Amino acid sequence: MSTATATSRARVSSAVDRPGSHQQAEVTRLLPTWLLVVVIAVIALFVLLPLSYIFLASINSDISVARGDFWPAVFTPDNYANIWSSVGLANGLTNSIIVAGSTAIVSAALSIGTAYVLVRYQFFGRLTIMRGLLALQSVPGTLLVLPVFVLFSSSATYLGIQVIGTRWGLFITYLTFALPFSTWVMVTYLRGLPRELEEAARIDGASSFGILTKIILPLSWPGIIVSGIFAFLLGWNDVLFASVMTNPESQTAAVALQIFATSTEGGAIPYYGQMMASALVCAAPVVFLYLFFQKYLVGGLTAGGVK
Numbered sequence: 001m002s003t004a005t006a007t008s009r010a011r012v013s014s015a016v017d018r019p020g021s022h023q024q025a026e027v028t029r030l031l032p033t034w035l036l037v038v039v040i041a042v043i044a045l046f047v048l049l050p051l052s053y054i055f056l057a058s059i060n061s062d063i064s065v066a067r068g069d070f071w072p073a074v075f076t077p078d079n080y081a082n083i084w085s086s087v088g089l090a091n092g093l094t095n096s097i098i099v100a101g102s103t104a105i106v107s108a109a110l111s112i113g114t115a116y117v118l119v120r121y122q123f124f125g126r127l128t129i130m131r132g133l134l135a136l137q138s139v140p141g142t143l144l145v146l147p148v149f150v151l152f153s154s155s156a157t158y159l160g161i162q163v164i165g166t167r168w169g170l171f172i173t174y175l176t177f178a179l180p181f182s183t184w185v186m187v188t189y190l191r192g193l194p195r196e197l198e199e200a201a202r203i204d205g206a207s208s209f210g211i212l213t214k215i216i217l218p219l220s221w222p223g224i225i226v227s228g229i230f231a232f233l234l235g236w237n238d239v240l241f242a243s244v245m246t247n248p249e250s251q252t253a254a255v256a257l258q259i260f261a262t263s264t265e266g267g268a269i270p271y272y273g274q275m276m277a278s279a280l281v282c283a284a285p286v287v288f289l290y291l292f293f294q295k296y297l298v299g300g301l302t303a304g305g306v307k
Contacts, residue, residue: 058277079273092256100235108228115186182227189223225296
């Protein structure tokens with residue numbers, strides 16, 4: 001009798017819990033379904049409409065774009081073929097990939113070790129270093145262009161080392177700004193990792209380097225990917241430092257686009273189609289990068305992806 005009573009009570013409680021759980025799921029939703037669909041549609045419209053115009057202009061004639069035609073009268077892919085000679089995009093993309101990619105890899109590799117020391121060890125000056133990392137983020141890049149240029153140009157005079165106009169000189173410049181940000185991203189991420197895993201490894205006799213490479217590193221890939229992508233974007237989108245630190249052989253894609261746009265302003269009709277095609281080609285590597293590392297970005301942007 002008691003068993004039947006317990007069974008009936010369990011059925012009643014489960015029946016009562018089902019509506020409650022459904023109501024709780026509905027309460028956590030901030031917007032109704034129809035309003036959520038409208039908001040997403042509006043946001044998608046704001047994003048896709050400019051992209052659609054850029055794509056259609058890239059396969060349209062310059063006269064039609066200047067006339068304000070949204071839909072091309074004749075679809076032509078000539079703009080995508082001409083940008084490699086008129087804009088010099090091949091050399092710019094190569095330099096951008098080499099410099100920005102090197103900055104991302106080196107910055108991510110150095111930041112994981114630096115952040116591990118700052119998070120797991122106590123030493124004199126630790127808080128000062130962490131506050132300095134934050135302070136460096138508030139310094140505008142425009143204030144540092146002249147000091148960096150003078151410092152690097154002086155190296156050729158006093159040390160005999162040519163830095164201005166080289167890829168590795170631009171790489172050092174970007175690494176100076178990317179490393180503090182990447183380190184702070186990894187500090188935030190490593191704070192969310194459980195210490196119990198490291199303590200268990202130490203009991204088994206693992207060294208600090210072994211813990212870093214065999215435990216911390218595999219768990220930190222989302223944070224490493226995030227810090228590396230932000231470092232990559234810093235070098236990929238920069239025009240300020242690249243315009244004063246490079247020459248025609250080492251200029252990046254962003255500088256090549258700027259020079260092309262400036263040189264065509266005096267003409268009767270600017271090369272709208274080629275400029276739009278160049279913009280899409282330069283944006284494609286970043287889009288593919290986000291799509292390829294999407295699952296890591298979701299975990300890395302939430303500090304402490306391991307619960």
